[in-house]
Amino acid sequence: xxxxxxxxxxxxxxxxxxxxxxxxxxxxxxxxxxxxxxxxxxxxxxxxxxxxxxxxxxxxxxxxxxxxxxxxxxxxxxxxxxxxxxxxxxxxxxxxxxxxxxxxxxxxxxxxxxxxxxxxxxxxxxxxxxxxxxxxxxxxxxxxxxxxxxxxxxxxxxxxxxxxxxxxxxxxxxxxxxxxxxxxxxxxxxxxxxxxxxxxxxxxxxxxxxxxxxxxxxxxxxxxxxxxxxxxxxxxxxxxxxxxxxxxxxxxxxxxxxxxxxxxxxxxxxxxxxxxxxxxxxxxxxxxxxxxxxxxxxxxxxxxxxxxxxxxxxxxxxxxxxxxxxxxxxxxxxxxxxxxxxxxxxxxxxxxxxxxxxxxxxxxxxxxxxxxxxxxxxxxxxxxxxxxxxxxxxxxxxxxxxxxx
Numbered sequence: 001x002x003x004x005x006x007x008x009x010x011x012x013x014x015x016x017x018x019x020x021x022x023x024x025x026x027x028x029x030x031x032x033x034x035x036x037x038x039x040x041x042x043x044x045x046x047x048x049x050x051x052x053x054x055x056x057x058x059x060x061x062x063x064x065x066x067x068x069x070x071x072x073x074x075x076x077x078x079x080x081x082x083x084x085x086x087x088x089x090x091x092x093x094x095x096x097x098x099x100x101x102x103x104x105x106x107x108x109x110x111x112x113x114x115x116x117x118x119x120x121x122x123x124x125x126x127x128x129x130x131x132x133x134x135x136x137x138x139x140x141x142x143x144x145x146x147x148x149x150x151x152x153x154x155x156x157x158x159x160x161x162x163x164x165x166x167x168x169x170x171x172x173x174x175x176x177x178x179x180x181x182x183x184x185x186x187x188x189x190x191x192x193x194x195x196x197x198x199x200x201x202x203x204x205x206x207x208x209x210x211x212x213x214x215x216x217x218x219x220x221x222x223x224x225x226x227x228x229x230x231x232x233x234x235x236x237x238x239x240x241x242x243x244x245x246x247x248x249x250x251x252x253x254x255x256x257x258x259x260x261x262x263x264x265x266x267x268x269x270x271x272x273x274x275x276x277x278x279x280x281x282x283x284x285x286x287x288x289x290x291x292x293x294x295x296x297x298x299x300x301x302x303x304x305x306x307x308x309x310x311x312x313x314x315x316x317x318x319x320x321x322x323x324x325x326x327x328x329x330x331x332x333x334x335x336x337x338x339x340x341x342x343x344x345x346x347x348x349x350x351x352x353x354x355x356x357x358x359x360x361x362x363x364x365x366x367x368x369x370x371x372x373x374x375x376x377x378x379x380x381x382x383x384x385x386x387x388x389x390x391x392x393x394x395x396x397x398x399x400x401x402x403x404x405x
Contacts, residue, residue: 039267039269039273039274039275039276040187040188040267040275041080041082041083041084041085041166041167041188041190041267042080042084042085043084043085043086043087044056044057044078044084044085044086046088049095051093052093052094052095052139053088053092053093053094053095054095054096054097055086055094055095055096055097056096056097056099057077057078057083057084057096057097057098057099057108058077058078058098058099058100058101059075059076059077059098059099059100059101059102059106059152059164060075060076060079060101060102061073061074061075061076061102061203062074062075062076062079062081064076064081064163064268065269065273066194066196066263066265066268066269066270066273066357067269067270067271067272067273067357067363068272068273070263070270070357070358072194072196072199072200073200073203074162074163074199074203075102075104075152075159075162075163075164075203076163076164077163077164077165077166080268081163081268082163082165082166082167082190082192082267082268082292083150083163083164083165083166084166085166085167085168085169085188086150086166086167086168086169087169087171088142088169088170088171089142089170089171089172089173090142090143090144090145090170090171090172091141091142091143092141092142093139093141093142094138094139094140094141094142095137095138095139096108096137096138096139097135097137098130098135098136098137098138099134099135100130100131100132100133100134100135100136101133102132103132103207103210103211103214104132104154104155104159104206104207104210105123105129105130105131105132105154105155105210106129106130106152106154106159106164107121107122107123107127107129107130107136107152107153107154108121108138108150108151108152108153109121109122109150109151109152109153110138110140110148110150110168111148111149111150111151111168111330112144112146112147112148112149112168112312112313112332113140113142113143113144113148113168113170114140114141114143114144115138115140116139116140119138119139119140121138121152121153122153123153123154124229129154132210132214142170143170144170144313144314145170145171145172145313145315146169146170146310146312146313146314146315146332146334147167147169147188147288147289147290147310147313147332147333147334148167148168148169148170148313148332149165149166149167149168149190149290149292149332150165150166150168151164151165151166151292152164152165155206157202157258157259158198158199158202158203158206160192160292160293160294161192161193161194161195161198161199161259161261161293161294162194162199162203163192163268165190165192165290165292166190167188167190167288167290169188169288170313176315177286177309177310177315177334177336178286180309180319181284181286181307181309181336181338182284183283183284183285183286183336184283184284185278185279185283185285185286186285186286186287186288187275187277187285187286187287187288188267188287188288188290189266189267189275189287189288189289189290189367190266190267190268190290190292191264191265191266191289191290191291191292191293191297191327191365192264192265192268192291192292192293193261193263193264193265193293193294193295193354194261194262194263194264194265194293195259195260195261195262195263196262196263197262198257198258198259198260199259213226213227224239225239225244228246228247259294261293261294261295262356262358262359263357263358263364264293264295264349264354264355264356264363264364264365265364265365266365266367270357270363270364270365271355271357271362271363271364271365271366271367274365274366274367275367276367276368276369276370277337277347277367277368277369277370278370278372279337279339279369279370279371279372280339280371280372280373281339281340281342281371281373282339283338283339284336284337284338284339285336285337285339286309286334286335286336287306287334287335287336287337288332288334289325289327289331289332289333289334289335290331290332291327291328291329291330291331291332293329294329295329295354296326296327296328296329296351297326297327297349297351297354297365298324298325298326298327298349298350298351299324299325299327299347299348299349299350300323300324300347300348300349300350301323301324301337301345301346301347301369302345302346302347302369303341303343303345303369304323304337304338304340304341304345304369305321305322305323306321306322306323306335306336306337306338307319307320307321307335307336307337307338308320308321308322308325308333308334308335309334309335309336310332310333310334311331311332311333312331312332312333313332313334319336324350337369339371342371342373342374342378343371343374343378344368344369344370344371344374344379345368345369345370346366346367346368346369347367347368347369348365348366348367349364349365
């Protein structure tokens with residue numbers, strides 16, 4: 001059947017039904033959520049060192065697939081984008097052994113966590129950068145409760161969109177959200193945006209600059225001006241009076257060369273590789289939303305309202321009922337979805353520029369809320385676009401994958 005004929009045949013359905021179906025492979029309901037763990041952040045198991053939970057994180061350059069046929073070189077914690085999810089109890093003593101396996105400098109910032117200032121991961125403010133081959137130890141007590149994340153704070157313009165982020169969940173036995181909504185399942189969705197051309201060119205340029213700097217350090221020719229590193233603003237001004245030009249004057253890039261994202265990901269994947277959320281009728285699920293990227297997202301759920309229950313990990317005294325929310329860069333928001341309307345429902349960015357792959361719609365952060373108890377019969381239609389009642393011309397409403405409308 002030609003695509004034009006298929007669209008005409010299904011045109012009698014309510015607006016949005018075909019678009020919703022295009023997001024879901026035919027085998028969607030045959031998969032249990034537990035059968036597809038690779039589309040959600042993998043938990044990082046700790047080892048116990050006395051009363052301290054010890055985690056090992058390393059950073060390396062890896063090849064990462066955004067969508068079928070689209071693979072890029074990027075930075076990754078423990079070989080995955082996003083990095084592994086760290087889950088601890090409120091009040092736990094935490095130690096993170098961070099190893100740098102790249103030829104770049106890195107740090108880790110614990111976004112939203114109450115860490116000692118020396119553990120905050122800001123280079124030249126709280127610590128020296130972790131140089132190639134080095135290991136740095138972060139130690140803190142897990143506070144406060146809620147959904148947080150970690151990311152690199154060196155070369156942030158490049159490193160965050162290159163994949164250096166992961167979720168950090170602080171749980172509490174007295175969970176106020178579970179007490180209110182009684183959920184059993186939860187999901188973490190980490191949103192980001194990527195300019196793959198900028199990523200490639202800037203990563204190569206940064207690697208070249210680091211080779212030069214390491215050579216100068218090894219040969220005893222450390223030069224603050226070449227490193228653009230000064231002890232104070234006065235030292236910078238003294239150097240400028242002698243003819244030094246800061247890098248923002250020489251300008252390695254023009255304004256037009258700043259990142260212009262052309263790929264938008266959820267848990268490191270763009271549609272059709274994005275994860276799906278699974279639910280059953282009468283069930284509540286908690287969804288932890290993290291924006292580790294540079295773009296705003298306006299996330300809309302079809303067929304339901306949801307409850308906004310946490311803002312930056314902090315429980316909201318009066319949860320808000322809505323169906324569209326604004327997820328700004330650096331924000332974490334928790335929502336609870338109630339299983340009240342059985343079906344397959346789109347959960348997507350209503351700014352459709354973020355629903356593209358390299359400018360082509362559909363793509364980006366499209367995913368589906370799928371009811372596992374949806375009967376097979378409800379997915380079937382007849383040749384006139386009506387619900388099928390056993391006629392010979394019936395077909396499965398859901399296209400396998402739609403890549404171009």
